Amino acid sequence: MVQWIPHHLLSDGEVKMTARSFMTAFPHATLWFSPLRQNAVLIGTQNELEIDYGRLEAAFQDEVIRRELESVNVADPVGFLSGFLMGEETLAEYVGNIPDNTDNHPVLEFTPALSYFLADAYRLRNVFDFRDAREIILPWLVNLGETEEEVETVTEAMQRRYEAVGYSINGDIALVLGERERAIAEYSQALAVDPLERNWLTATSGSEMPRR
16 A cells, blocks of 8 residues: 655644554555655555565566656666665654544644645655654565675665765755755765765756766
8 A cells, every 4th residue: 555645745743644544554654755755655565564676676677667767767676765764663653642634533634724835844844854764775675686795785785875865865955945055065975975876866957966
């Protein structure tokens, strides 16, 4: 089950309430950025999340899948997995004790009405929270390779991308704040760590930004 989270249209409390309500029905829930980091998604699974890296890698051999994902700057399994934000334990800590949104108490039917006036403030607060709680997805991956060398290669690639995306997220924040030079510095650092981190390209579409 996948639930769209437009974090620019929801306050941090509304995001948490949405997640809490989702987790009531789908306790094995994880939070991800969408490929372009413009939205987030909750993913509910029947069991605790476990991702077969080899199977994911094989899926990228499908031309249709590869072409669709390349259109949103996702070129490989590492890029796909770099959108991971929180596993279920961290997500539960992030949500805290906020109440559910229910039929008897449909809070979310009313509160998002302010979002069109506060979109940037909502986006910033939520991205700050996501950044600070963000986890690397390595503990949820299996079948990273048949040899120790293959496993080490994937592990190092995931670690580099995790670090690079952190800088890119800081760049996204700087752009929303109107701090273009700081955004350039953050995106440049992301490229220095991992030249294959490309999501910043969407954030800076139409702008002249550093490339590697």
